[in-house]
Amino acid sequence: RSTHCISSAASDVYKRQLIDCVKMEPVVDTSVVIENGLISEVMRGSPRNSEGIRVIDLAGAYLLPGLWDVHVHPEYPPIPNQTVPEQTLRFGSLLTQALSAGITGVRCAGTAHAMDIALKKAVEEKQFLGPRIVAGGEFLTTTGGHYINSNQTRQCDGPYGFVKAIREQIMAGADQIKLNLTGGITGPIWDRHADSFLLLEEMEAAFAICRQRGYKVIAHATTPEAVKTAIRLGAHSIEHGYMMDDECIDLFVEYGTWYVPTLAISHLTPDRATTTQEKDWLERRNLPLETIKRANDAAKEHGHWFSRALNAGVKMALGSDRQPLHQTTFLEMGMWVKAGATPENTILAATRNAAEICGFGDKLGTIEPGKFADLIVVGNNPLEQIESLRDLRLVLKNGVVITDNLL
16 A cells, blocks of 8 residues: 655644645645545644655645646647657657646647547556546538648538537547637638638537537637537537627626636737746747737737636636647746736636546545545745746656656
């Protein structure tokens, strides 16, 4: 039996604190007992009987649940002429880096060749070291739809074209279905975020088969009408929401639909970069000028509806939609705070809310007895400064140490 304890109980108890994401204020003088990969006990002070228990004193650091990114395309941008095995290995390497950085769970919103399904199986069978993966396979759009140059899409036409594709995604092992209802910020002239692609009868058929089979729909929707239609048809989450209206916000609240705003798509541009990390990322990526212009044009309205959703109490989770995850998940968090969210809002979006949107709310996302021990330790209080999440000291998945920077 493997038992150890991550303890914040020591002489200087105020420097040893727990942020459990149940209640957000740090709890001092606290110990968390991990047994066989699960949190077995959370207590004040030290364990009464520490015989046979390895006690790790965090010495002033902060213990939190592991982080999630719930909108990822891990192998993007594609490298020309890579074979499928080469793409899969690159995808796996990016996911390993993400786990080492404290991102213990991801929700994939479209991958080429359904690589996320294969890697999820490899992680679960312990053939590969990576975060927990909620797999979506290829995402579905129309002929001439969004993002078709990414190799992550499947183009469908007509109600039964979508039904057939969804059935095949289910058969392949997808956990959810991603529908791209509209255009986006990246793409050719006919792929704009103000453009809608699916006919109503195509949307109705797609959502109907997902309801029948019990599969959640991730809806890429960037116009008010697409957002409202998707919510009314039963979307589990709306991704992006660059353009919305007040009725959209009301429907989010009424239906309890999740919102994943992906601020990095419109806000991570040279015109808006303020931190060293943002500027460094932009220098490496060298975004096309047309993409930058389209992002800048969308940013103000996108930020407005992000703020409206936040203030209205819409359920929100954090997804970056950028790469590499070990950098962009943290960039997305910084942009949430710059756009008006508190560090508390942002941390909850990447922990408790993210686990819940992915169907793991009863197993992950908070530090409570009975939950899996996916945990991170950071050097300073991220509730005071969100960038403290970069000061990583320890990463655990299932109670196993992945990254150890404590020394």
